[in-house]
Structure formats: C-alpha cells, structure tokens
Amino acid sequence: MKDGKIHNMNVAFGHTNTDLDCLGSLILIKKLFPDFRLVKSRLIHPAAQSLYYLYEGYFDFLNPKDLMDEQIDNIIIVDTCTADRVNEYFGNIRNSSPSIRIFDHHHAANCDILGASLEKGNFGANTSFLGKLAMKQGITLLPEEATIALTGIYADTGRLIYENVSREDFEVAAWLFDMGASLKLVKSFLETIKEDDQILLLNQLLLSVEQFNIQGHVILISNFELDENIPGLAAIVEKIMDIENPDAYFAIFSIKKSKTILLITRSQKEKIDLHELLQPYGGGGHHLAASAKISNREGPEFKEEFLAYLEKSLAPATRAKDIMKSPVHAITENMSLLEASLFLEKVELTSMPVVNDSGTPTGFISLRDIMKGRKANSMKSPVRAYMSKPVIFSNSSITMREIERIFFKHHIGHLPIVEEGELVGIVTRWDYLEYRKRTADDRRTPE
Ligand SMILES: [Mn+2]
Known part of the structure; x- marks a missing residue:
C-alpha cells in the first residue's frame, strides 16, 4: 500500500x-x-x-x-x-x-x-x-x-x-x-456459440462426424485438423451432442502447430464413464465430460486405435433382456373371451399378449377388446376373433434406444420379446420409463 x-x-x-x-x-x-x-x-x-x-x-x-x-x-x-x-x-x-x-x-x-x-x-x-x-x-x-x-x-x-x-x-x-x-x-x-469461426467449425464438424455402434451404444467420433488450439471447442462439442443426441461423442482435434491431439468427450450414459475411460491417455474430468491431451500422435491413426480401445473397454448397453418382465403371462388364441377376461382379472392386468399353440405371439388382447365382445354378446367367441393384430414384437438383445423407437413409431405400450419363436418376456412403456428415471440423464455434473 x-x-x-x-x-x-x-x-x-x-x-x-x-x-x-x-x-x-x-x-x-x-x-x-x-x-x-x-x-x-x-x-x-x-x-x-x-x-x-x-x-x-x-x-x-x-x-x-x-x-x-x-x-x-x-x-x-x-x-x-x-x-x-x-x-x-x-x-x-x-x-x-x-x-x-x-x-x-x-x-x-x-x-x-x-x-x-x-x-x-x-x-x-x-x-x-x-x-x-x-x-x-x-x-x-x-x-x-x-x-x-x-x-x-x-x-x-x-x-x-x-x-x-x-x-x-x-x-x-x-x-x-x-x-x-x-x-x-x-x-x-x-449462447456459447456466437463467433463466426465457431459456427463455421460447428458446421464442418457436423459434416465429419461418423457414427458407430459399439457394444450397443451409439457413438460419434470425429477427427478434425486445426492449425492451432482455439477457445470454445468444448461448447461446439456440446452443441453437437444436443443436435445429434448420441450416447457419447469423442471429438479428436489434431493441433498441427503443437503436434498434439486434443480429445474432448461427452457422454449421456452412466455406463460410459469418461473420466475412467480417459485415464490410460492421461486425461480425466467428470463422469460425463472429460478431455485429454496426447502428444506426438497423428489424428487418423489415433482414431483407429481409439475405436479399438472403445470396443474392448465399453460395458455393453442395457438391452431388453435386462429390463423385461419374464416369465410373462399369455393367453392362447383359442381361449374364449370369457376365460380371457377371468384370467386378466385374476392376475390384475388390463391386457396381455396372445400366443398360438407353439407359443409365438399372434396378437394382443385388452379389456377394451373384450368389452366389444361383451356388447356383441359373444363372450364364447375365441380370443383370436377380437384380439388386435398384427403384433409388433422384438428380440431380447435390442437396446433401450431401439425399444424407444418402436414404442414411438407404432404407438404401442407393450413390446413382447420373442426368442426362437417363443414369447420369453415383455417390456412395457412403464418398464421403459422406470429405466429412464433410474438412469436419468444428468448429462453435466455441476461446475
Ligand atoms: Mn458451480
């Protein structure tokens, strides 16, 4: 002073x-x-x-x-x-x-x-x-x-x-x-992206990202050459996460001037722990956001190496078999509507898949379908006559992302899971929502 x-x-x-x-x-x-x-x-x-x-x-x-x-x-x-x-x-x-x-x-x-x-x-x-x-x-x-x-x-x-x-x-x-x-x-x-050169780079990166499916995860990778490190790269990477919505994005920037690679990564799945994943490359950060600087490497060969590394390091994605209800109740086609309604009441369900004699799903029957039969005074008719069909089903190895797509595309609330022609489980919209809640996307940890 x-x-x-x-x-x-x-x-x-x-x-x-x-x-x-x-x-x-x-x-x-x-x-x-x-x-x-x-x-x-x-x-x-x-x-x-x-x-x-x-x-x-x-x-x-x-x-x-x-x-x-x-x-x-x-x-x-x-x-x-x-x-x-x-x-x-x-x-x-x-x-x-x-x-x-x-x-x-x-x-x-x-x-x-x-x-x-x-x-x-x-x-x-x-x-x-x-x-x-x-x-x-x-x-x-x-x-x-x-x-x-x-x-x-x-x-x-x-x-x-x-x-x-x-x-x-x-x-x-x-x-x-x-x-x-x-x-x-x-x-x-x-608004983190407002400089002209940031917008230009965002557009270039969007054209150069490649999508891979690794262990059931949707993974984006880009390799981009820059003369020198520029500020705000992380904001661009986050913008691409928002636009493309992959499970994780690994952005490789090869910086010519310093002959280093800057690896900026973002994930929205707890199963893809980036902090952990980047340890062997001397990087780190948070669970869902991490980066690494790697000296003396060329972008293209690093990308190939890193893809192989992801292939062996990522834990498999959650699939239908991990969340489906199994075993699952089913009604046979030849049951009468009356039998079906009693059975639904007994197990306290409002709908159920219908299977043929060999156990393959052929339709879906709900209390509402049965109501139609009741109004037509035909409770003795076989379920086959009143069930909704065709039934959409899938196998136990589809990922959560695929399940979501099927629900939205076909406006259905139940997805029967079939293996070798036989009904082995069911995933409901409720199961899916519970899964989403458990793994809620805390995409970014507090800064
Ligand atoms: Mn803070």
Missing part, C-alpha cells in the same frame, strides 16, 4: 478458470459481505467471457498478485472445495494465517483445503446457495447484479432442468427475476 503499512484485508474468490456460476456467486458475496474484496482468476472460462467483460465494473476485482503484500484476515471461497483449484490465489498469500470459509454446492466433493470451515448446500448452482442467504437478509440487488446471478443459476442447472436442481434454485431464480434480471441478456450470455 501507498503508506508502506500493512493493512488487514478480507478477500473472496472462486475456482480458477472462472465460470458463470462463480461470477454469480461472487456478485452476491459482494452484497452479503461488503467488507470483502473480490479477487479474479487469471483464467476466465470461454463461456463466461462475454458476461465478464461487460460487467467487470460491478465486481471491482483485485488481481491475485495484489495480495502479495497484504495481511489477509479472512477468506471466503465459493464454488469449490479443491485446493488445486485455488492455488493461484494462495500462491500469493504470505505472512498471513487467514480464517477460511467455503460455500460450495458440490455434493460429493471432498474438501482438501486445510483448516477451512465448509458450508455445503444441495443446490444446482452455487449462486442459489448465496442467493438464498441474500433473500433471508432482505438484500436488494441492482438489475445488472440480478442478471449476473441468474445467468450463473441457469448455466449450472442447464436452465433449471438438470438432475441437480433443487427447489431453492427456482425460488432464488424467481427472486432474481423480481429484482429486475433481464432474461434477454441471460439468454445471450448462455
């Missing part, structure tokens, strides 16, 4: 490579703890850059190196509990033994920041965590501050749709809306 004296100071910061949720959290820290100065990371995540440059003035950031001669009393850390992600700040803090308070919304994260008191919250966005505190204290925000905070919540919750979302995320979002947050601006900050 100018007078050469040591001043006591309180500071707050988020993780390195500042993202939108960090910025949302920090703007609220400024309101909640006005005697804390905010410190910026030397790295701003590409997705957060436009908001950061527009609203820099609202944060009044210090640089990490400004901390060097200061006596720091108190530190607040937001949106991380990992020492590695706050190194750049602590590297500049000397001669201080500050008390550290952390606000972090990451569920499973182990805290390795020593001596810190950790406050954890189950929120989709860390911004909601601090927003809830600000609401309780009756704090008011400027519309610009509300816009920054709401962008943070939308970013980390996938616009309030990811698995991690809590009711507080909605509550705080509503509060920020009341404080004058502009949805128009929030939307523009969330």
Whole structure:
C-alpha cells in the first residue's frame, strides 16, 4: 500500500478458470459481505467471457498478485472445495494465517483445503446457495447484479432442468427475476456459440462426424485438423451432442502447430464413464465430460486405435433382456373371451399378449377388446376373433434406444420379446420409463 503499512484485508474468490456460476456467486458475496474484496482468476472460462467483460465494473476485482503484500484476515471461497483449484490465489498469500470459509454446492466433493470451515448446500448452482442467504437478509440487488446471478443459476442447472436442481434454485431464480434480471441478456450470455469461426467449425464438424455402434451404444467420433488450439471447442462439442443426441461423442482435434491431439468427450450414459475411460491417455474430468491431451500422435491413426480401445473397454448397453418382465403371462388364441377376461382379472392386468399353440405371439388382447365382445354378446367367441393384430414384437438383445423407437413409431405400450419363436418376456412403456428415471440423464455434473 501507498503508506508502506500493512493493512488487514478480507478477500473472496472462486475456482480458477472462472465460470458463470462463480461470477454469480461472487456478485452476491459482494452484497452479503461488503467488507470483502473480490479477487479474479487469471483464467476466465470461454463461456463466461462475454458476461465478464461487460460487467467487470460491478465486481471491482483485485488481481491475485495484489495480495502479495497484504495481511489477509479472512477468506471466503465459493464454488469449490479443491485446493488445486485455488492455488493461484494462495500462491500469493504470505505472512498471513487467514480464517477460511467455503460455500460450495458440490455434493460429493471432498474438501482438501486445510483448516477451512465448509458450508455445503444441495443446490444446482452455487449462486442459489448465496442467493438464498441474500433473500433471508432482505438484500436488494441492482438489475445488472440480478442478471449476473441468474445467468450463473441457469448455466449450472442447464436452465433449471438438470438432475441437480433443487427447489431453492427456482425460488432464488424467481427472486432474481423480481429484482429486475433481464432474461434477454441471460439468454445471450448462455449462447456459447456466437463467433463466426465457431459456427463455421460447428458446421464442418457436423459434416465429419461418423457414427458407430459399439457394444450397443451409439457413438460419434470425429477427427478434425486445426492449425492451432482455439477457445470454445468444448461448447461446439456440446452443441453437437444436443443436435445429434448420441450416447457419447469423442471429438479428436489434431493441433498441427503443437503436434498434439486434443480429445474432448461427452457422454449421456452412466455406463460410459469418461473420466475412467480417459485415464490410460492421461486425461480425466467428470463422469460425463472429460478431455485429454496426447502428444506426438497423428489424428487418423489415433482414431483407429481409439475405436479399438472403445470396443474392448465399453460395458455393453442395457438391452431388453435386462429390463423385461419374464416369465410373462399369455393367453392362447383359442381361449374364449370369457376365460380371457377371468384370467386378466385374476392376475390384475388390463391386457396381455396372445400366443398360438407353439407359443409365438399372434396378437394382443385388452379389456377394451373384450368389452366389444361383451356388447356383441359373444363372450364364447375365441380370443383370436377380437384380439388386435398384427403384433409388433422384438428380440431380447435390442437396446433401450431401439425399444424407444418402436414404442414411438407404432404407438404401442407393450413390446413382447420373442426368442426362437417363443414369447420369453415383455417390456412395457412403464418398464421403459422406470429405466429412464433410474438412469436419468444428468448429462453435466455441476461446475
Ligand atoms: Mn458451480
């Protein structure tokens, strides 16, 4: 400082490579703890850059190196509990033994920041965590501050749709809306692909992706040559995930200038654990989003090697046999409608596949079909006369994706599973929905 004296100071910061949720959290820290100065990371995540440059003035950031001669009393850390992600700040803090308070919304994260008191919250966005505190204290925000905070919540919750979302995320979002947050601006900050060269690359990549079926999974792979690494590649990869909707996408970028390969990957299946998968290549990240840098390799031969690696490493996809009900009740064609209705009542079902003498499904009979027979006063007629046909059936090795397609295409709610001409099980729309719920697509873990 100018007078050469040591001043006591309180500071707050988020993780390195500042993202939108960090910025949302920090703007609220400024309101909640006005005697804390905010410190910026030397790295701003590409997705957060436009908001950061527009609203820099609202944060009044210090640089990490400004901390060097200061006596720091108190530190607040937001949106991380990992020492590695706050190194750049602590590297500049000397001669201080500050008390550290952390606000972090990451569920499973182990805290390795020593001596810190950790406050954890189950929120989709860390911004909601601090927003809830600000609401309780009756704090008011400027519309610009509300816009920054709401962008943070939308970013980390996938616009309030990811698995991690809590009711507080909605509550705080509503509060920020009341404080004058502009949805128009929030939307523009969330649009990660806006540079012309990004759009060009997106189009080129879309033309070069190849689709493979590996162990029943729909896998996309692209190999693309770039002169040099450009920012925002991950956003392009995510956009392609949205457009093409594969189970996983492995984007290989061969960077000519540095003779390295940048492998950016996204998955939407728990069975395809990318963090695990990229370990042998020195990469990592999260379950459903990971990347690796590989030196001295050529794109085309790396792609071939990687395909072979996927073939032997991926666990097989979930198939009909994994979720079907088996054994399954069936009615024979020659049963009378009366017998069929009694049987349905006995087993408490409203419909059932119909099989011929050799056990092959030939139709489907429901209480509604039987009702028609009752009205026509022909309850003694054989089921054959009133069942719906032809019956759509499939085999036990079809994947969940194929099951879904059959349900939608034929507007059916039951899919009999047949092996060697015999009915062996049934998959209902309900079984399928239960499976979807169990493996709900938490496509992105919180950042
Ligand atoms: Mn976060």
